[in-house]
Amino acid sequence: MTRSEERQFHFDLLRAKLKATEVGAGELSLSPSIPAQALRSLVEFEYLEGPNKLPSTRASRDILNRPHCTCATVCVASSCECLRFGARLGLTAPAYDAEERLRTPEVDTEYILECGPQCACSASAICGNRRSQDGLDYDLELYWHSTFGYGVRALEAIPAGEFLATYTGSTLSERQAAKLEA
Known part of the structure; x- marks a missing residue:
């Protein structure tokens, strides 16, 4: 060759x-x-x-005990346990705006707690609190x-x-x- x-x-x-x-x-x-x-x-x-989890590691109790919401469709701050937990971490508003962009400079915390696979809204394609899980939307080289x-x-x-x-x-x-x- x-x-x-x-x-x-x-x-x-x-x-x-x-x-x-x-x-x-x-x-x-x-x-x-x-x-x-x-x-x-x-x-x-x-x-x-997703994370490259080595066989000898296990999930932290903090992660296993994190809240999971019961929202049927769209998560809103008044009723979503994930968004309320984010507020306890210092987020004063949902991390993402209506265009699913990070609110800056309003989001000045180290943590953004998104809804996860255990949340009821995971069956909904319109939850705005899971932006980082949507994958790549831009062409990269x-x-x-x-x-x-x-x-x-x-x-x-x-x-x-x-x-x-x-x-x-x-x-x-x-x-x-x-x-x-x-």
């Missing part, structure tokens, strides 16, 4: 992986300028839509920079406050985290 054929093979393989991943209305594409050697290093690439390595750039203008994507990282146990810190 020539270098050009190998590059095209890896490029097609990665493009197929990305297309097979449902990431919302947007698309994560590959820049055609990624060199063959950089493409080879991406063979094991996997787009994760994975590219290669000769000095900095891989990067992601937007292929269209993204309005301020708009959700882009989630960086979930890996969930570690306290022992694993301590080992990394040492």
Whole structure:
């Protein structure tokens, strides 16, 4: 296989992986300028839509005991347990506006508690308190920079406050985290 054929093979393989991943209305594409050697290093690439939970970790009690709402359709602050819990964390209004953009600078807290899969509104496609779970709505491109390595750039203008994507990282146990810190 020539270098050009190998590059095209890896490029097609990665493009197929990305297309097979449902990431919302947007698309994560590959820049055609990624060199063959950089493409080879991406063979094991996997787009994760949720946290990479290692087998030796378990959910925190705080997460397991978080509120779940019983809203039938649209969640509103006066009746949604998730939004009321967010208010106790310091949110003075729902985190998202009517266009599902983050209210800034009104949201100046470290936490945004969205409705989750255990909530009754999860069957409703119109809950406005789960924006980060909707996936990617904008076209992004994975590219290669000769000095900095891989990067992601937007292929269209993204309005301020708009959700882009989630960086979930890996969930570690306290022992694993301590080992990394040492």
